[in-house]
Amino acid sequence: MQILLILSSADPEIKWNTVRFGNFLLTEGEDVTLFLNGPAVDLYAGDSETFPIAEQAKLFDLSEGVLVA
Known part of the structure; x- marks a missing residue:
C-alpha cells in the first residue's frame, strides 16, 4: 500500500514521531x-538527544522512504 504522511508542524516531538x-x-x-x-x-530544526530527528530521518532514507519538500 502507498502511504503519504504530511508534516506541517515545527514542533520537534511531532516531527520525530x-x-x-x-x-x-x-x-x-x-x-x-x-x-x-x-x-x-x-x-532537522529541533534535533536533540531527546528527539533525535536526524537519526530517524537517516533510517527513513536508508529504508527507501521518499522525502518531499
Missing part, C-alpha cells in the same frame, strides 16, 4: 512518502 511512524510503516512493507510543508521544511 512522524518520521518514526514512517519508519514503522516501512518495516511493515508499506511504500511511504513524507511530505514536508510550511515550518516542517526545516526537518
Whole structure:
C-alpha cells in the first residue's frame, strides 16, 4: 500500500514521531512518502538527544522512504 504522511508542524516531538511512524510503516512493507510543508521544511530544526530527528530521518532514507519538500 502507498502511504503519504504530511508534516506541517515545527514542533520537534511531532516531527520525530512522524518520521518514526514512517519508519514503522516501512518495516511493515508499506511504500511511504513524507511530505514536508510550511515550518516542517526545516526537518532537522529541533534535533536533540531527546528527539533525535536526524537519526530517524537517516533510517527513513536508508529504508527507501521518499522525502518531499
